[in-house]
Amino acid sequence: MLSPLSQRLHDRLLEIHADRPDLAAALDLQRNLLSRELELLEMFLAGGLPRLSLPGRYLATKLRDGIPALFSEPVPLPQHLLTLALRDFCGRLATGRTEASARAIQTAFDGPLPPAAVISACFGRDQTQVRALAQHASVAPDLLWLIAELTVAPLAHLLQRQLFEGASAAPGTPLAEAVAQWDRGFCPACGSWPALLEAGEAGHTLRCSFCALGWVMASYRCIYCGNDGESFLTARPDPEHPGRRLQFCGECGGYAKVLDLARPTEFPLVAIEDLASLDLDMMAIERQYGRPALPTITRRPARG
Numbered sequence: 001m002l003s004p005l006s007q008r009l010h011d012r013l014l015e016i017h018a019d020r021p022d023l024a025a026a027l028d029l030q031r032n033l034l035s036r037e038l039e040l041l042e043m044f045l046a047g048g049l050p051r052l053s054l055p056g057r058y059l060a061t062k063l064r065d066g067i068p069a070l071f072s073e074p075v076p077l078p079q080h081l082l083t084l085a086l087r088d089f090c091g092r093l094a095t096g097r098t099e100a101s102a103r104a105i106q107t108a109f110d111g112p113l114p115p116a117a118v119i120s121a122c123f124g125r126d127q128t129q130v131r132a133l134a135q136h137a138s139v140a141p142d143l144l145w146l147i148a149e150l151t152v153a154p155l156a157h158l159l160q161r162q163l164f165e166g167a168s169a170a171p172g173t174p175l176a177e178a179v180a181q182w183d184r185g186f187c188p189a190c191g192s193w194p195a196l197l198e199a200g201e202a203g204h205t206l207r208c209s210f211c212a213l214g215w216v217m218a219s220y221r222c223i224y225c226g227n228d229g230e231s232f233l234t235a236r237p238d239p240e241h242p243g244r245r246l247q248f249c250g251e252c253g254g255y256a257k258v259l260d261l262a263r264p265t266e267f268p269l270v271a272i273e274d275l276a277s278l279d280l281d282m283m284a285i286e287r288q289y290g291r292p293a294l295p296t297i298t299r300r301p302a303r304g
């Protein structure tokens, strides 16, 4: 018996496969990876989450200063469980195109590449540190980042829900107001860029690529640099599918995908919506646009 979320994952994979049979191999891999993510999600739900003692007023001040809620918080990570998951995802990716690189990472975990350091750096959204670790161990940095993100994303998702569902359940509190006023292109929970923008009647919902939180920006502008001039534009590259669009920014060279979706994208389905719209990425890359590295978040010096 599948859980409702696994059932939706399964159904959505079948729909995408019917539309895009050319993606069959990639969809099979996603099925394999995301079903493991769902297992981790259930394991954390059953076993309890790390306790966060982040008072609402403290978080509200942090958000008002433009700092994501989880940024630089010392979260006690369940390293044993995460290390098992990291090795397991690495094994699942030791196939096809990524086989040799994943095997090299697997070997490095027993030598110069400490799993706990990779997990902590990825949870802290420190891509530079993960790259440095990869370089030191002579393994593929992008694949290592992907494996680490798959491992820690379920936990980040649940922590994000713990913090933000509480805020939305208590309207009028400083935290709920600070969440509602968040008007930036990166995620207020974890600081990542969105994977995609979901078009809706109340504007575009930015959907975090890592923790799957959704939020809105108050105006039509580039999510990366804030450009709202003439060089920021939206294109409908395929007249037959007007619900699939691309935002291009001439200022920073960034692009973002805007999709009309039947329902908000739940964790961990963001990855398959991202995959199902891969043709849009290809179009943007052909036009020399890109997705920037993670935003650099700087904490202002404490006042007083």
Ligand SMILES: [Zn+2]
Residues within 6 Å of the ligand: 187, 188, 189, 190, 191, 192, 208, 209, 210, 211, 212, 213
């Ligand atoms: Zn996030």
Ligand SMILES: [Zn+2]
Residues within 6 Å of the ligand: 222, 223, 224, 225, 226, 227, 249, 250, 251, 252, 253, 254
């Ligand atoms: Zn821009």
